[in-house]
Amino acid sequence: MKIAVGSAVAALVATAVVVPSVLPTSAEDYRSAALTAAEQSLSQVRTTELMVTADIDGKVLPPYRSSVLWQARDALATAADDFTAEQIPDTASISLHDECAPLLTEASAEIAAVTAAADVSPDDERAMATRLHKTGELLAGFLERHR
Numbered sequence: 001m002k003i004a005v006g007s008a009v010a011a012l013v014a015t016a017v018v019v020p021s022v023l024p025t026s027a028e029d030y031r032s033a034a035l036t037a038a039e040q041s042l043s044q045v046r047t048t049e050l051m052v053t054a055d056i057d058g059k060v061l062p063p064y065r066s067s068v069l070w071q072a073r074d075a076l077a078t079a080a081d082d083f084t085a086e087q088i089p090d091t092a093s094i095s096l097h098d099e100c101a102p103l104l105t106e107a108s109a110e111i112a113a114v115t116a117a118a119d120v121s122p123d124d125e126r127a128m129a130t131r132l133h134k135t136g137e138l139l140a141g142f143l144e145r146h147r
Helices: 002-022 027-056 062-085 091-116 122-146
Strands: none
Touching (some): 027 062, 091 122
């Protein structure tokens, strides 16, 4: 009897964990995932832009710079992974995907460029800040259109 009850509990727990992960994604769930990924990316792009601007003014120490960039890369990777893990549920969601995915890629590329540029001139840092600002504006526009 104890074995049967234990097996039933284990099956119930497994069902509670497995079933939600295999159910198809709805269009609203997909839209929510896209918005969440874009919000997280925008946050990291804006934070990195602020850090680069402060670095131009000589107000950033290398450990802080490294920490900000590590956090940005990690958060962007998580946001992109979470978004791409979602199943595209319908044709309307395909256009949402085609608009959001390149923005996430661009945000990651901009953060990678800042990360790779350990010692650059102030002019190069200004160019990076400008590119980050542009990417942030694109992400903000995406969020405004789809909220």
